[in-house]
Amino acid sequence: MNTPVFRFAPSPNGELHLGHAYSALLNARMVETSGGRFLLRIEDIDVTRCTPEFEAGIFRDLAWLGIEWEQPVRRQSDHFEAYESLLQRLIREELVYPAFMSRGEIRAAIAESEQQGGVWPRDPDGVPLYPAADKRLPHAERQRRIAAGEPFAWRLDTEAALSRLPAPLSWTELDDESLTTSHEVEACPQQWGDVVIARKDIPTSYHLSVVADDALQDISHVVRGRDLYQATAIQCLLQRLLGLPAPAYFHHRLILDPDGRKLSKSERDTGLATLRENGRTAVEIRRMVGL
Incomplete structure (x- = not known):
């Protein structure tokens, strides 16, 4: 049986929020239980909105959550x-x-x-x-x-x-x-x-870029939000x-705001950087997203 390959693929056009944390942590947990591999992909084809600062924030937030990923990281703007x-x-x-x-x-x-x-x-x-x-x-x-x-x-x-x-x-x-x-x-x-x-x-x-990359990186399982x-x-x-080749998909539940709406990068009160600055811990983030 081939080793399962998962990926977390955020766009660096804003700060990660609790919804991203849930998706990344769920991918990491499925990697651990299946003995699979975890890849991080930066989906930055929107070169006007994506910035190196937001990309650095992604690395910082994921490391704070205790998530490890393989190197090198694939950046779509390079391909x-x-x-x-x-x-x-x-x-x-x-x-x-x-x-x-x-x-x-x-x-x-x-x-x-x-x-x-x-x-x-x-x-x-x-x-x-x-x-x-x-x-x-x-x-x-x-x-x-x-x-x-x-x-x-x-x-x-x-x-x-x-x-x-x-x-x-x-x-x-x-x-x-x-x-x-x-x-x-x-x-x-x-x-x-x-x-x-x-x-x-x-x-x-x-x-186009997501199907190309999933194939190139041998992604076997795409774990992402129900909105997709x-x-x-x-x-x-x-x-x-x-x-x-087509991977298997798992579309997980969404983390919603108090009004029942999908979280947005513009809502900074759910941003991981803001939560960290306000004293929240990675353990608390896991609890907040139900993990």
Whole structure:
């Protein structure tokens, strides 16, 4: 039996909070009970919001919690070329298209449809789906607009992608942290419409880089928050299209604020650095998150 490989993959665009602590500690506990490996990955493709200071804070907070990880740490910003090679493959296979509509144009198209009595579809997060009018643009027109320097994003043609698959999509969801039982979940990427796969200036996106890294690092178990449960469908689709191995998933409960809302990096009172400065100990943090 292969050694289980887990990963904790935060973005250094703010301070870690109690929700991150729970996820990291749960990963570490599952590593310990399974005899697995713990990898830390820095997901910093958003080079405008991610900073070295926040990255240093991640290392400091995890060490304070008593978590150990293997070296070297993978930083996604060091590997744009690898992601771009996957993007070029999707372009060659005509599974993505350049999307030129601005946010204002998207809002206008949706408003026009709704004024005519239509109900615009929304993704599982409640965000309106992209109108996808760009899919009808002739190839020459696409190339002309790109050459003219118009801003655009590469979007996955989800309908075309699903038509290439011989069998329904699903992922393996673990029933609990014991890793002993699981069930298959039907993946419905069409719920998300044509998601962004890369941007003009950044040749990747969260979905593309995460499936690439999970495969490259031989991740066998992805343990993360329930808020990413539905997004797994898009990652399953990309894994199948690109011939990448699929890990098993365990989407754990979320740590919520007193009003029942998901914690945010902007709420500093739940930030690990703030809690540490206020005299909280790592033992107390474990107790606060139910571990």
